[in-house]
Amino acid sequence: HINNFFTKYGGAENSVWKISNLFKNKGNKIYYFTTDKQPYFIADYEYSKYFPQYKDKRKSGIKDIINIFYNFEAKNNLENYLKEIQPDLIITHNILFHLTPAVFDACKKFNIPIIMYIQDPRLFCPGGLLAFSDKYCYEEPCIKGNPIFCIKNKCKLSSLKASIVASLNFIFVRNQNLFNKCDAIICLSGVLKNLAVRAGVPSEKIKVINHFIEEEKLLIKPVYNNKNYFLYAGRLDREKGVHFLIEAMKNVSSDIQLHIAGDGDEKENLVRQKECLNLNNIKFLGYLNRQALEEEYKNCIATVLPCNWFEAFGLTNIESFLYGKPVIASNIAAIPEIVDDGINGILVPPANINALSAAIEKLYYNSDLVIKMGRNGRNKVENLYTANVYWDKFSKEILSFLK
Template structure:
């Protein structure tokens, strides 16, 4: 069976894990001779594609006007663009990702009117949480359970701002009214933890399946280096545990910590490093894949100290695939990747002392850390490989076609 799949999300460039998966999925489907049509909003950072003629304008978040705020909730231009695409191109199935805030739920009705089945991979919790993370301030929060999205405004969940939180609340109610749940034929969770949490918070259990993320192992070399530094790569956000990591590493002056990535808390991260004069902690910014691969290969281990309900943890399997063990928080979907003491260590989220203890163990036992990394590589080969992912995906596609 050869399919024409619409692969749709906010961006057509890699900003985060969902975008990374979207491009990996495109390549995987191409390898199996399916045709893939991307659909995203216009952005100067987008990769070139012949399909960009169908892309609608994006929402301006730098200096938004009234029209931008309306388009954040319902994009008439996105609805018009998807109608044109469905009219001019044959499409068997739409596989959506994160579309909120740019494409918006306005794209759902045109797809259904064209008779196109919709599958959506849920990379976070936006469908049950206006701010997507199940966090309010620095605390895990499930107050919006049962579509009580007004709680996000009361609790000022969007960066402590009533205005931002109100907009997020309105967007969530609008998305549900436009069919964010009802018009999607099948949801895909990226971990059992995420699936169970979404069902607990109101997603029908018969509409959602788990398909773990994958990594294409082709061309990925296993590192045999014991490593010279610790590595964090990911977004610089408080909920990712970055400040807990800095606290844990602050007394490990003889072992460098390299931090790769960017995010809204970058300035605070820079200040935290500078205030304590932590010269052994280096903030490297965003790195392209080839550079990042070398940094992973040269690390003692990588660290994922997250403090929110991670839906999966792509950085974990990227590390394990290269033979590097991981210290990861015992939270969310990451517990389905790391087996404590076998291919890494699990720590209590937010516990800097326990994290420091495991970092010291990894540094003092670098040969053991390599053995753990090799165990992780074997796990990825068995559990998170591309072919297994493809077969599970095809089973879901066939159910909705």
């Protein structure tokens, strides 16, 4: 498995770890290639001597700029690594800006089959989010390879410099023909596959395989009572839309509580927003360990995902279902593939404060509906999002495809 990081950096990294452990449980020998950003999932990892140096791209100088486009150290190290371990299959995940497309050239040198995992829209949007200035980018002007819109609107971090660098990298990556260098492509959702096809990726190469819940987590019993609060769990970044949720809380009864679990660059702004609105019914819990987060899930009324970007799957939605909790979420990107409006949750137009407030109040004052939706969500997890379902699809769609 090739990914920029081998640490609990974000959702993609935790997904790589989960997927690789499933492969291991099925009797496969697993290897990892990543940058040397620590702490690793496996301390003192045996092959970490091959990991290229991690560099914070936000602090990169002119001399380091080339490594954002093409990391020669990663290519050379991976070639030496592959000579030693001689794997039968390579799966790439997030490689932009750190490992870079250089890793594909190293893999092709050994004629090893390559599966490309696409977990977000970054290969089709230089800004990375398919959103800018708190607005979803419905027009998708850059997906064919021309990123001038990104520069014009400063889509990357609202910065002209960052947007120019991201746009140049976008052009370079698209010219590397990565989709032709891999043997098959996995997308997390149907909507992500459709985006890839619109961007010119050959449809026949793409297989849709959803995320899954680990077998041991399915032993968790759903909890259909609650302690009268709603829960947001995830990164506190602008695109996640938590500022919309806080704005919505001013329209509901002060008896309705909101717990916000997670951390991120937007946290200070969100705390300030809460204080400016004089809202005493919102608690910021910070980063929670697994046990504490489980308790938050078990005791909430429902979870809320108010994002306004291209959510390629939304793992927190099926985690909510796992605990028997419905979901209130934006009707955007892949979310409607998971959350069935009126069945296991409520879908609202993205960035619509009034609709978000109404959905919160609807569930707060209708406990029977909450229980019904929670049961439906749990049933969906057990039928569609298990490790066995994932492995069956991978075996059928990928392993048989490569034979």
